[in-house]
Amino acid sequence: xxxxxxxxxxxxxxxxxxxxxxTHQAGIALGVDFRVLxxxxxxxxxxxxxxxxxxxxxxLDDLLxxxxxxxxxxxxxxxxxxxxxxxxxxxxxxxxxxxxxxRHAQDKLVMRARLRELGAPCPRWREVSEIGHVTDFAAGTGxxxxxxxxxxxxxxxxxxxxxxAEEAAAVLDRAARERVPLLVEExxxxxxxxxxxxARSPYGQVAAYPVVETVQRDGICHEVVAPAPGLxxxxxxxxxxxxxxxxxxxxxxxxxxxxxxxxxxxxxxxELAMRPHNSGHWTIDGARTSQFEQHLRAVLDLPLGxxxxxxxxxxxxxxxxxxDPDVYSRYIHVMAKDPELKVHLYGKQVxxxxxxxxxxxxxxxxxxxxxxxxxxxxxxxxDPQ
Amino acid sequence: xxxxxxxxxxxxxxxxxxxxxxTHQAGIALGVDFRVLxxxxxxxxxxxxxxxxxxxxxxLDDLLxxxxxxxxxxxxxxxxxxxxxxxxxxxxxxxxxxxxxxRHAQDKLVMRARLRELGAPCPRWREVSEIGHVTDFAAGTGxxxxxxxxxxxxxxxxxxxxxxAEEAAAVLDRAARERVPLLVEExxxxxxxxxxxxARSPYGQVAAYPVVETVQRDGICHEVVAPAPGLxxxxxxxxxxxxxxxxxxxxxxxxxxxxxxxxxxxxxxxELAMRPHNSGHWTIDGARTSQFEQHLRAVLDLPLGxxxxxxxxxxxxxxxxxxDPDVYSRYIHVMAKDPELKVHLYGKQVxxxxxxxxxxxxxxxxxxxxxxxxxxxxxxxxDPQ
Numbered sequence: 001x002x003x004x005x006x007x008x009x010x011x012x013x014x015x016x017x018x019x020x021x022x023t024h025q026a027g028i029a030l031g032v033d034f035r036v037l038x039x040x041x042x043x044x045x046x047x048x049x050x051x052x053x054x055x056x057x058x059x060l061d062d063l064l065x066x067x068x069x070x071x072x073x074x075x076x077x078x079x080x081x082x083x084x085x086x087x088x089x090x091x092x093x094x095x096x097x098x099x100x101x102x103r104h105a106q107d108k109l110v111m112r113a114r115l116r117e118l119g120a121p122c123p124r125w126r127e128v129s130e131i132g133h134v135t136d137f138a139a140g141t142g143x144x145x146x147x148x149x150x151x152x153x154x155x156x157x158x159x160x161x162x163x164x165a166e167e168a169a170a171v172l173d174r175a176a177r178e179r180v181p182l183l184v185e186e187x188x189x190x191x192x193x194x195x196x197x198x199a200r201s202p203y204g205q206v207a208a209y210p211v212v213e214t215v216q217r218d219g220i221c222h223e224v225v226a227p228a229p230g231l232x233x234x235x236x237x238x239x240x241x242x243x244x245x246x247x248x249x250x251x252x253x254x255x256x257x258x259x260x261x262x263x264x265x266x267x268x269x270x271e272l273a274m275r276p277h278n279s280g281h282w283t284i285d286g287a288r289t290s291q292f293e294q295h296l297r298a299v300l301d302l303p304l305g306x307x308x309x310x311x312x313x314x315x316x317x318x319x320x321x322x323x324d325p326d327v328y329s330r331y332i333h334v335m336a337k338d339p340e341l342k343v344h345l346y347g348k349q350v351x352x353x354x355x356x357x358x359x360x361x362x363x364x365x366x367x368x369x370x371x372x373x374x375x376x377x378x379x380x381x382x383d384p385q
Numbered sequence: 386x387x388x389x390x391x392x393x394x395x396x397x398x399x400x401x402x403x404x405x406x407x408t409h410q411a412g413i414a415l416g417v418d419f420r421v422l423x424x425x426x427x428x429x430x431x432x433x434x435x436x437x438x439x440x441x442x443x444x445l446d447d448l449l450x451x452x453x454x455x456x457x458x459x460x461x462x463x464x465x466x467x468x469x470x471x472x473x474x475x476x477x478x479x480x481x482x483x484x485x486x487x488r489h490a491q492d493k494l495v496m497r498a499r500l501r502e503l504g505a506p507c508p509r510w511r512e513v514s515e516i517g518h519v520t521d522f523a524a525g526t527g528x529x530x531x532x533x534x535x536x537x538x539x540x541x542x543x544x545x546x547x548x549x550a551e552e553a554a555a556v557l558d559r560a561a562r563e564r565v566p567l568l569v570e571e572x573x574x575x576x577x578x579x580x581x582x583x584a585r586s587p588y589g590q591v592a593a594y595p596v597v598e599t600v601q602r603d604g605i606c607h608e609v610v611a612p613a614p615g616l617x618x619x620x621x622x623x624x625x626x627x628x629x630x631x632x633x634x635x636x637x638x639x640x641x642x643x644x645x646x647x648x649x650x651x652x653x654x655x656e657l658a659m660r661p662h663n664s665g666h667w668t669i670d671g672a673r674t675s676q677f678e679q680h681l682r683a684v685l686d687l688p689l690g691x692x693x694x695x696x697x698x699x700x701x702x703x704x705x706x707x708x709d710p711d712v713y714s715r716y717i718h719v720m721a722k723d724p725e726l727k728v729h730l731y732g733k734q735v736x737x738x739x740x741x742x743x744x745x746x747x748x749x750x751x752x753x754x755x756x757x758x759x760x761x762x763x764x765x766x767x768d769p770q
Contacts, residue, residue: 007711008730025413028406028433029669031713031730031742048413048435207724284414285673288725288747303720305727310695326392328416335688339592340673342690345393345416357416362673 008032009300012066015057015076016043018346018355019276019292022284023076024049026292032300036076037066045076047347060084067093074254074299075275078105079152096202096253096299097274104250105274109150109183118249120242121268123261125185134168134184141186147171150181159219161187188268190261194228195279196239197257199294199304200247207294207304208240209287214259214279220355221278223373224316226286226309229366231262239267246272255280255295278318278355283307285342285360286314311362317373319357322381325350327357334359334376341376393417394685397451400442400461401428403731403740404661404677407669408461409434411677417685421461422451430461432732445469452478459639459684460660463490464537481587481638481684482659489635490659494535494568503634505627506653508646510570519553519569526571532556535566544604546572573653575646579613580664581624582642584679584689585632592679592689593625594672599644599664605740606663608758609701611671611694614751616647624652631657640665640680663703663740668692670727670745671699696747702758704742707766710735712742719744719761726761 009032013020016038024045027034035051036043046052055062058080064087067073072094085099095102104111115122124141127150128134138145147168149158158180162168168184175182193216197209210227227236243258246269250256257277260267280291289297289305297304319327327350334341338361345357359376361369394417398405401423409430412419420436421428431437440447443465449472452458457479470484480487489496500507509526512535513519523530532553534543543565547553553569560567578601582594595612612621628643631654635641642662645652665676674682674690682689704712712735719726723746730742744761746754 008713008732021413024433025410028410029727029729030716031728031732034433046435048409048419050431050433050435050437052435288670288727297720302716303724305720306724308725328393331415331687335682335690339689339691340693342414342673343416344414347393347416 009071010035010069011296011299012037012070012073013045013076014063014066014073014080016040016045016052017076018044018348020045020076021048021346022281022290022344023276023292023295026290027296030293030296032296034296035066035070037062042349044346044348058084060087063088064091064093067091072096072299074295075102078102078274082106098251098253101250101252102274105272107150108148108271109181111272112183114250115246115269118245120246121266123185123188123268123270125183128172128182128184131165131169131172134162134172135165137184138165138168144187146185146187147175148183148185149175150183152180157219188261188263188270190263192228192262193270194231194239194260194262194267195224195257195277196243196260197255197277197280197291198240198243198247199255199291199298199307200244200252201298201304202253202301204248205304206244206247207289207307208244209280209283209291209307210309211236211239211260212279212282220318220320220353222318222320223370224279224282225366225370226282226314226316229313235262235266242267242269254298255291281344281358282314282316282360282362284344286310286316286362312364313366313369314360314362315366315369315373316358316360317370317377318355319345319359319377319380321350321352321354321356323352324382327380327382330380330382334379338372338376341372343376343380394456395420395454396681396684397422397455397458398430398461399448399451399458399465401425401430401437402461403429403733405430405461406433406731407666407675407729408661408677408680411675412681415678415681417681419681420451420455422447427734429731429733443469445472448473449476449478452476457481457684459680460487462660463487463658467491483636483638486635486637487659490657492535493533493656494566496657497568499635500631500654503631505631506651508570508573508653508655510568513557513567513569516550516554516557519547519557520550522569523550523553529572531570531572532560533568533570534560535568537565542604573646573648573655575648577613577647578655579616579624579645579647579652580609580642580662581628581645582640582662582665582676583625583628583632584640584676584683584692585629585637586683586689587638587686589633590689591629591632592674592692593629594665594668594676594692595694596621596624596645597664597667605703605705605738607703607705608755609664609667610751610755611667611699611701614698620647620651627652627654639683640676666729666743667699667701667745667747669729671695671747694747697749698751698754699745699747700751700754700758701743701745702755702762703740704730704744704762704765706735706737706739706741708737709767712765712767715765715767719764723757723761726757728761728765
């Protein structure tokens with residue numbers, strides 16, 4: 001190891017997905033030693049990071065070995081089990097965020113109970129272990145209701161909108177077989193979905209990004225408009241304050257994303273994520289400090305960077321895989337058409353519907369930006385429109 | 386190799402310095418396979434790039450082996466000898482820029498002769514092989530004059546301002562011993578130094594960045610202000626047109642930096658560089674398309690990105706090594722003081738005077754930005770002010 005490497009901290013990110021890839025990209029500028037624990041060399045982050053280690057990113061032995069060379073561990077995903085996190089912590093590993101915070105991103109029952117304690121706005125909900133719990137609940141809210149797996153869901157997986165007792169029973173049966181605890185939530189009559197991100201450092205500093213509008217289809221984030229067009233200033237500030245309060249109360253270190261439903265009367269919390277988040281990819285090209293740099297600054301207990309935007313609006317569209325694996329050959333068209341557009345490809349094998357990249361464009365008119373981002377993402381996907 | 390890697394091109398960058406490091410950072414977003422040929426694992430780029438190969442980055446054998454796995458080779462420096470470049474080209478390697486263009490960045494005599502042919506504004510100059518050439522020349526221009534090594538100089542090395550025949554003779558003696566051809570140039574009475582960067586693709590597309598002011602001390606670039614404050618619009622456009630004409634006439638592919646002296650009557654060309662350049666580091670944080678992304682787009686023959694700026698002004702200050710190798714521990718202070726400031730550290734061992742990073746800040750008032758960038762760079766250097 002050179003002299004330099006002994007004077008900078010080593011950050012280990014658990015998981016080798018695109019979040020780790022883009023965190024590595026940010027870490028290059030900070031000059032820290034950044035390493036990832038990935039499943040293999042074809043993982044998105046491992047394809048670009050000089051110091052990729054390979055192993056089971058949820059297993060204690062591989063995590064202990066990985067932690068030995070790191071000053072701080074952070075996470076590309078929420079899937080490291082609590083007992084593993086506790087054991088890592090017990091053996092002296094610095095985990096940011098820590099297990100007590102992460103529980104709220106790992107288990108929706110824990111999250112909902114804590115949010116209720118804190119008085120944060122939530123949909124009506126309850127834990128369910130038998131069909132009577134669902135039908136009782138639906139008697140109060142009306143059908144349909146939303147069943148959610150308390151643990152392990154993402155991108156729409158683990159969420160079922162059920163229209164009657166029969167559909168609910170089928171979900172309960174399957175969950176019982178797979179030993180997945182469930183909760184039921186009212187189906188919120190929302191105008192739109194919003195998200196707000198804050199960073200928090202161990203020192204206690206917080207920085208809030210603008211509230212964004214997220215457009216989901218089939219549970220997958222398709223587009224993000226930053227800031228959310230037409231959002232009343234008082235509602236935006238209230239959402240940022242809510243996210244800051246949650247980050248502080250839950251002792252989050254790093255980035256916290258709070259996914260929200262906007263209703264006629266305010267916002268309710270849908271989900272929490274304690275890592276860089278798809279709703280913040282626009283910050284790479286649209287903010288002075290990207291969420292990835294901010295996450296690193298937070299977990300290193302450095303002063304946070306300015307979340308100020310570089311343009312009135314930024315729009316991000318996810319690039320989902322189509323049938324043709326050759327996305328690169330379509331770069332020429334989108335780059336020639338729109339020289340302002342930023343393309344981000346994750347180096348992942350293309351599979352239909354898989355998030356393989358995103359595009360971002362910034363400017364003054366959100367409708368124009370949305371049209372341009374959508375056009376580019378659809379063209380890069382390559383399927384007939 | 387995964388399916389993805391077979392559908393994206395592989396770019397090899399020769400040399401493992403900070404230019405390759407920052408090009409890798411840009412390549413992550415483009416999703417191309419990027420590899421570097423570095424001297425060893427502690428090289429700036431090798432410390433962050435997943436695919437670093439090690440060898441002699443000026444030697445034919447190692448370059449041939451490196452080229453085998455690359456669709457296109459490009460360069461972090463100008464030091465690959467012409468015979469090596471020619472042999473690489475003969476064996477089918479795609480070199481961007483090619484040897485015919487690179488000659489003009491490698492040999493100041495070739496560059497000056499060609500610029501004279503093209504009618505580009507230059508200082509008065511001539512080749513010198515004996516002291517009489519210098520004294521004859523100085524009889525026309527007056528002393529002092531500037532002696533330059535035709536090949537191998539950088540960052541002020543290979544440039545001597547000599548006040549009389551005796552000083553000139555000493556330089557000539559040393560150059561003769563080292564078999565370095567020399568030229569003499571008039572010492573230009575310049576108001577300030579400027580630089581202009583353009584990108585050019587094999588297709589022939591060009592994109593010009595704003596003309597910047599560069600502040601040099603001891604031959605090393607210390608600060609860059611983009612765009613150059615108070616530069617008359619017609620003079621700025623003329624400088625951009627000059628750079629475009631040179632890029633086209635010399636068949637440059639990739640980034641071209643033209644370093645200029647601004648005099649009372651116009652500009653004259655000082656130096657050329659055919660790669661990303663220190664005068665363009667501000668583009669990472671200050672332009673829609675960084676010079677590093679632009680260089681990759683050009684050498685891959687992709688449509689070029691918009692060089693538009695994200696703020697009225699950007700200021701970059703180089704971070705030079707001081708006596709204390711521990712720069713990182715001083716991050717806290719500069720980041721707390723100026724949350725808008727962007728820090729870029731190159732992962733290089735700290736040595737006094739060595740370029741080990743840079744800082745950038747963007748905004749409305751160049752004097753304010755310059756003050757902030759200087760303060761941060763001086764503090765990070767760590768020496769008493």
